[in-house]
Amino acid sequence: MIKAACGVRNAEWMGWARSHVRWAEHVSFLTRAAISIDVLLADVSSPGHGGTCLFLGTVRNGPDEHGVTAIEYSAYEEMVEAEFGRLLADARGRWPEARIAVRHRLGTIPVGEASIAIAAAAPHRAQAFEACRYVIEEVKRRVPVWKKELRVDGTEVWVDPSGRPTAKPSHV
Amino acid sequence: MIKAACGVRNAEWMGWARSHVRWAEHVSFLTRAAISIDVLLADVSSPGHGGTCLFLGTVRNGPDEHGVTAIEYSAYEEMVEAEFGRLLADARGRWPEARIAVRHRLGTIPVGEASIAIAAAAPHRAQAFEACRYVIEEVKRRVPVWKKELRVDGTEVWVDPSGRPTAKPSHV
């Protein structure tokens, strides 16, 4: 069967595919440091924008979790940048007057600290709320980020999109 | 007509009605200083609450305004405290897991600064958004605060609830 005649190579990629890859050159949507809410709010503030909605997603250790101390966030970073660019363009198409800024943090984030922050300012509050909500819902759907729970007992568990750990602990 | 037999007095009230008046004794929902977002977010943060929605209402000078430099906020302060207490109790009834904090600023607030901030944290983001939105909508409806636009030309205009200035400038 001809289709099976494929070759896979263990060698590291040599970089010649880079020229096909496009991503935003401007300010990164990603950070490995704590997210500065002040910076995000300053990014979207404007005298004509009277309503600002900020969403913070923080690392949780609630009754549904099992002794989570932190979550390790990893990503397909170039695609995250590109996808955020597309996503914000979509949001601006829906709410042309809105100003939107977003940061996603990667690396090990302790419980209580923010993994994502989205600020949306608009002339009136309805657009601010709607744009902010839209962005977080789309992030959950299409921005390639993954999380692994780090637990007090030393185990590490990949989290599936429903928010529950996957069946197979990753440390096995 | 007996009902017309009423007496009005110019004298200042003597205070004996105070005992009939109840308001919250805890932290005030009002401030005359800039609102600290950090304090509000700290108030609602909890390891089990992974979604936080913050709403900021800021003084606007957009294309619909007429050279607004600041807005002077005044209030029936004791009732604001009582009404916020009732309003937050209503919100907690609807979203029992939510943690909500709110501050309304009074006095002269320059364009771009926040007059109100509402933080709502919940285990999941839907409740956080909904609770935050509920609070700002109810504030607009039932918390006795009034605003007077201060304009570059020196005029001062009371703002009506639709967001538009009232017909009669207050400085007349």
Next chain:
Amino acid sequence: MDTTPSARVRVRVRFFARYAELVGRSEAAVSLPLPATVGDVVRCVREDFPGARALPERPLAAVNLKQVKLDARVRDGDEVALLPPIAGG
């Protein structure tokens, strides 16, 4: 109807924002015969204070820090507030 002093109520009336500007004061003591409603208080105020004629006949009102309708009864010692359209937030 009994109009002896013991059958009257005395209430504190408070004015805010544009209403305070129109009436030229932020509060007043009003006494009126029993039984009395918030609407009666509004009528007294509009009749007796210069400037108060410009108040609406049916303003938003609160008694003891709670919004009420104009047919709500007032009791002796109540605090009655006349509220311009709310514009907070």
Next chain:
Amino acid sequence: MDTTPSARVRVRVRFFARYAELVGRSEAAVSLPLPATVGDVVRCVREDFPGARALPERPLAAVNLKQVKLDARVRDGDEVALLPPIAGG
């Protein structure tokens, strides 16, 4: 079908998160005969890498930083990424 070297595509395949752990690597170079789809790339990977059998037959995939369906064509030089279920935010 023409299977000369000029009628083959060479793509970079990238693995993330749990998939990278399963395959034991974060990337690979894959060459395969034209015409080829993302689904063909997935089949190659699942056949030739130890551990890659544990990948789903129909994973989420992206070509050049954009999600695509498995029947999307790949061209020479494309970057094909296999994405575990997205769990960001």
